[in-house]
Amino acid sequence: MAEAAGAETSLDAIFGGRLKLRQFAAGHRVGADAVLLAAAAGPPARRFVDVGAGVGAVGLSLLQRWPEASGALIELDCDLAALAQDNARLNGLASRAQIAALDVRDARARRDADLADGKADLVVTNPPFFEAGTVRASPDARKARAHVAVGRDGVSALEAWVAASLALLAPGGRFVMIHRADALGAILAAIGRRLGGVALLPIHPKAEQSAHRLLISGAKGSRAPLRIAPPLVLHEASGAFTERAEAIHRGEATIDWPA
Secondary structure, eight states, X not given: OOTTTTOOEEEEEETTTTEEEEEESSSSOOOHHHHHHHHTSOSOOSEEEEETOTTSHHHHHHHHHOTTOEEEEEESOHHHHHHHHHHHHHTXXXXXEXXXXXXXXXXXXXXXXXXXXXXXXXXXXXXXXXXXXXXXXXXXXXXXXXXXXXXBTTBOHHHHHHHHHHHTEEEEEEEEEEEEGGGHHHHHHHHTTSOEEEEEEEEEEETTSOOOEEEEEEETTOOOOOEEOOOEEEEOTTSSBOHHHHHHHTTSOOOOOOO
């Protein structure tokens, strides 16, 4: 980890201690978005790809949950990818985890890493939430990369990210993403006709507050209409987790996508 030589790390655990993660002590760290995305991944998949994997929280948690699965974890930041590799070994999952340090939008880089398009049963992703130029990026370079992405050739960063993620997906495969709720218009534009049976699951901080996150699911090639799933409320008025949210964060429950 050349760039991060000497950077302090911490050893943490999520999902009630089930998954151990080494991550940088400063900058972007694993939080609720990763927990929610992992919980919303749906039924077991034989072959999945975690796009924007960071230190491996989502992908490694799915490998723990699904002992028959193999997963590719794609991460642009080489230092984070190195930590994801360490975390795969730390949790005894290295034999089923392929860690790839590359830009998912680069089709040649995907091929060079033996990540063939059209093969994954599932793609999960927690992309950067903001387009460059729309927000003030963090002075911390790693944190900025996690939160802000740059479009290219007249295509928005989100659309390019979604298109590349769906290229990896097999026909009929499942796509699950977490994003900002106020980005719904951009999300639907990025998906376009690339995905069908799209379901939106709003995440509310508290029952009386507007949704601040969206979970998005769909199937490649489906012609089913868009639907809105029942919402998830994270906190009681007191600030404590709701019973359901607590179970999800402890790894004792998942988020289902009702038909």
